[in-house]
Amino acid sequence: MIVRILGEGQYDLSADAVSTLNDLDAKVESAIEASDQASFHDALARLLDGVRTAGVPHEAESLDPSDLILPMADATLAEVKDMLSGDGLIPG
Amino acid sequence: MSMWQRISLIFKSKANKALDRAEDPRETLDYSYQRQLDLLAQVRRGVADVATSRKRVELQINQLQSQSDKLQGQAEQAITVQREDLAREALTRKSGLTTQITDLKTQQAQLLGEEEKLTLAQQRLSAKVEAFRTRKETIKATYTAAEAQSKINEAMSGIGEEMGDVGMAIQRAEDKTAQMQARASAIDELIASGALDDATSLNKGDDISRELEAMSSQSEVEAELARLKGGGPAPQAIEGGDGGEILQDEEPAPAQTSESKDSQ
Numbered sequence: 001m002i003v004r005i006l007g008e009g010q011y012d013l014s015a016d017a018v019s020t021l022n023d024l025d026a027k028v029e030s031a032i033e034a035s036d037q038a039s040f041h042d043a044l045a046r047l048l049d050g051v052r053t054a055g056v057p058h059e060a061e062s063l064d065p066s067d068l069i070l071p072m073a074d075a076t077l078a079e080v081k082d083m084l085s086g087d088g089l090i091p092g
Numbered sequence: 093m094s095m096w097q098r099i100s101l102i103f104k105s106k107a108n109k110a111l112d113r114a115e116d117p118r119e120t121l122d123y124s125y126q127r128q129l130d131l132l133a134q135v136r137r138g139v140a141d142v143a144t145s146r147k148r149v150e151l152q153i154n155q156l157q158s159q160s161d162k163l164q165g166q167a168e169q170a171i172t173v174q175r176e177d178l179a180r181e182a183l184t185r186k187s188g189l190t191t192q193i194t195d196l197k198t199q200q201a202q203l204l205g206e207e208e209k210l211t212l213a214q215q216r217l218s219a220k221v222e223a224f225r226t227r228k229e230t231i232k233a234t235y236t237a238a239e240a241q242s243k244i245n246e247a248m249s250g251i252g253e254e255m256g257d258v259g260m261a262i263q264r265a266e267d268k269t270a271q272m273q274a275r276a277s278a279i280d281e282l283i284a285s286g287a288l289d290d291a292t293s294l295n296k297g298d299d300i301s302r303e304l305e306a307m308s309s310q311s312e313v314e315a316e317l318a319r320l321k322g323g324g325p326a327p328q329a330i331e332g333g334d335g336g337e338i339l340q341d342e343e344p345a346p347a348q349t350s351e352s353k354d355s356q
Contacts, residue, residue, distance in 0.1 A: 003096070004100075004253065004257065006257050006260060006261075007209055007213070007257065007260070007261050007264075009212075009216055022094060025094045025095055025096050026094065028095055029094065029095040032095070060216060060219040060220075061219050061220070061222070061223040062220075062223065062250065063220060063223055063224060063227060063246070063247050063250030063251055064250050065104070065249040065250045065252075065253050066100055066103075066253060067100065068096035068097060068099075068100050069096060069099040069100035069103055069253070070095075070096050070099065071099065072260075072261075072264075080095075083099055083102065084095065084098055084099065084102070
């Protein structure tokens, strides 16, 4: 699977790796729902590290869309909320 | 649905909106390619803008640093003439500058980080735009309008995602830079108005260096006087026309010293 970290690029990950990282993704999501700034940053950092560690950079010249997209490492809670609502920074 | 699925869906739906435009789907390719080139130009400008802001902050750091070094020198000089009060004043002002310098160095590091991120974004987008150009030519040469649609969709969704990502990176860098620009302008104004210099050279001002200068010229006068007293023709010179000036020059100095001692 191809996972994009916004601002960083795409990584290739095995399906197994992705399912392991799903737990961390759920932690990020529950932190967002709880508006818990501290655990959001912590969980996001661990999730992104997991992707970087388990993945290899996807070929730069490909035009493949990603299966999954993650916020940038320095994203704020508010920015990610905006992203999830479809407003905010994502240019149309 | 998980967070990362939701974000990728939102990206896809935004990218798809860009698709339904031209009657001949192959025209969409040219239209998109033009937008990609525009975006690339925008990233390049973004990198240049952030670099300009960073250099401005660096210049300010240098200005404040030399000011701070000057105050340090004054503090040392004050100590050698046993004026702890002046040394304390100089060090107090220096510590105010140190806070600003630390703040500016943080900004400098942040701007450098943004610059690096945008440079990498530019490289990633360049690689994809070049790949898109090749794909575009192949599609136009190989497929009829009817056949081309699915191939076009594939090419467009990949580049659309990259464009969305880079577009966000530019916007974030611009927002951050704009915030810092406002603070940098404030500091530039301070420097230009001389308010920072004031602490050591203008208005109420170079009270520290003025006192130090007064004291050192006073000791120079004493030394000169001692030399004159020790030498042969000196006493005669004092009686001459020039001597009057020497005495006049000499008088205000002790008066100033006693004044400043009184004021403490």
